[in-house]
Amino acid sequence: MTSFDASPQLNVWRALLALAVVFVMLATTGWTAMRHHRHPAPLQASVSAWEHGRIGGHRLPDPQSAPARLARFFASLTEGQRASLAHRYPLAVGNMNGAPVELRYLANRVALGQALEVESERVHDSRLTTSGQRHAARRMDRFGALMRPDRRILAFDPSGSGRVAEVFGDLAEAERVSVVVPGSDTDLLTFQRTDRKYSAPAGMAESLYAAERDAAPATRTAVIAWADYTAPSGLGMDAAMAMRARDGAERLDAMLRGLPGASPVSLFCHSYGSVVCGIAARSLPDRVADIAVAGSPGMRVEKASQLDTAARVWAMRDADDWIQDVPYLELGGLGHGADPVADGFGARVLSAREAKGHAGYFVPGTDSVRNFAEIGVGAYRAVSCAHRGDVCRTGLSGTTPTGRA
Numbered sequence: 001m002t003s004f005d006a007s008p009q010l011n012v013w014r015a016l017l018a019l020a021v022v023f024v025m026l027a028t029t030g031w032t033a034m035r036h037h038r039h040p041a042p043l044q045a046s047v048s049a050w051e052h053g054r055i056g057g058h059r060l061p062d063p064q065s066a067p068a069r070l071a072r073f074f075a076s077l078t079e080g081q082r083a084s085l086a087h088r089y090p091l092a093v094g095n096m097n098g099a100p101v102e103l104r105y106l107a108n109r110v111a112l113g114q115a116l117e118v119e120s121e122r123v124h125d126s127r128l129t130t131s132g133q134r135h136a137a138r139r140m141d142r143f144g145a146l147m148r149p150d151r152r153i154l155a156f157d158p159s160g161s162g163r164v165a166e167v168f169g170d171l172a173e174a175e176r177v178s179v180v181v182p183g184s185d186t187d188l189l190t191f192q193r194t195d196r197k198y199s200a201p202a203g204m205a206e207s208l209y210a211a212e213r214d215a216a217p218a219t220r221t222a223v224i225a226w227a228d229y230t231a232p233s234g235l236g237m238d239a240a241m242a243m244r245a246r247d248g249a250e251r252l253d254a255m256l257r258g259l260p261g262a263s264p265v266s267l268f269c270h271s272y273g274s275v276v277c278g279i280a281a282r283s284l285p286d287r288v289a290d291i292a293v294a295g296s297p298g299m300r301v302e303k304a305s306q307l308d309t310a311a312r313v314w315a316m317r318d319a320d321d322w323i324q325d326v327p328y329l330e331l332g333g334l335g336h337g338a339d340p341v342a343d344g345f346g347a348r349v350l351s352a353r354e355a356k357g358h359a360g361y362f363v364p365g366t367d368s369v370r371n372f373a374e375i376g377v378g379a380y381r382a383v384s385c386a387h388r389g390d391v392c393r394t395g396l397s398g399t400t401p402t403g404r405a
Contacts (some may be wrong), residue, residue: 010258022350023299024168031103042091046091046092047091049088053089055085061073066257067097068259071100079178087110090110090111090114091156094111097254097255102172104155105141105153108154108156112368116140118288119136119140122136134385138164141157152166162227164191165226165227169209169222171224171259174222175220176220176222177263177264177266177356178224178265178372179268180201180223180362181268181270181276182204183271183274185234186277187200187231191225198359200230200382201226204268206223208369209223210364211369216377216379221376229247229248229251229276230248231272234347239272240334240335242275242300245279245300256284256288264288266291267292270294270361271296273293275298277293278298278337281307281308284311289311290311291309292313293347295317296339297335298321299340302337302345304346305346312380313347314347315340316355318352318361321358322357323358348391349392350371350383353366355367
């Protein structure tokens with residue numbers, strides 16, 4: 001029997017195995033199931049119809065065109081023509097970066113109404129199991145809630161587990177824009193919750209919007225609850241790898257480039273959402289002034305400088321957050337790199353006092369959401385640091401709520 005001495009390669013494989021075991025032990029659902037559809041998904045069908053459509057005798061532009069070109073196209077139309085397109089191609093227009101935000105809200109309301117009709121039929125479909133009918137009823141309830149007159153839905157896709165983004169405030173007139181990027185187990189059915197409200201994207205954004213208005217009542221702000229990517233299900237292998245984060249990073253970048261105006265944008269990235277933001281960082285538009293992460297498993301780099309961004313990088317973690325027990329390394333595609341709150345990482349580490357564990361960073365009244373709000377309105381000198389003194393504010397001069405340091 002041959003014996004082997006320990007070697008660096010063997011140690012690497014042992015570390016990989018240990019990392020995989022930790023993530024699997026934390027898993028709640030494991031691998032994400034892939035669903036196959038016999039017919040084109042609703043969004044794909046709407047986009048395909050747009051590609052073959054015409055208005056005023058002219059072909060419609062490529063829906064994948066740059067946001068600026070699409071913005072010019074919509075600006076050239078009459079109000080009636082724009083509304084007509086929203087009703088004819090609701091999912092295409094509702095998810096089109098560069099389309100006017102008010103038109104996207106209208107289009108997504110139409111799309112939600114159509115999706116609700118589909119689910120109302122499925123509820124009574126005898127070919128479905130009882131479980132399938134209950135699932136359809138839950139989706140129907142969610143679509144109905146998203147259709148309320150006071151809600152502004154910036155993106156909506158009913159396919160599979162679904163994707164959605166919602167705006168709080170006046171996005172077109174905002175002087176500061178904040179984007180909440182959530183983590184694992186985010187989909188249409190978990191986008192908002194009655195129980196543990198502030199652990200869901202809609203509740204996170206609502207809380208942050210209220211905190212920003214308290215921090216700077218005279219500043220026009222808008223907050224986007226951005227659940228418009230396919231997040232990992234549970235904390236299994238999908239969450240331990242970057243595949244879904246890479247897709248999310250592309251979608252996040254495209255959304256940001258389609259936002260109206262030129263106001264500064266701050267990203268608030270929770271849990272796996274910080275992996276999305278870390279991968280997106282180097283390609284984000286210049287208007288992104290801040291990237292703040294909470295409860296992060298890593299940002300796919302060893303140091304903040306490797307994010308290659310001009311944005312300020314902030315990090316926080318509650319003392320009771322279980323994420324601190326995940327190995328902070330990346331080997332063979334598993335893991336997400338160094339701990340963003342570690343001294344050597346180089347982020348500005350914020351206080352998360354009174355946060356409620358991993359899912360409680362946006363609970364009203366906590367240091368965490370107050371700090372996020374101060375960042376969101378540009379009041380950097382008002383944030384509270386995790387460590388004594390003002391080390392997280394080093395090098396930040398006094399800023400105005402509508403300007404960058």
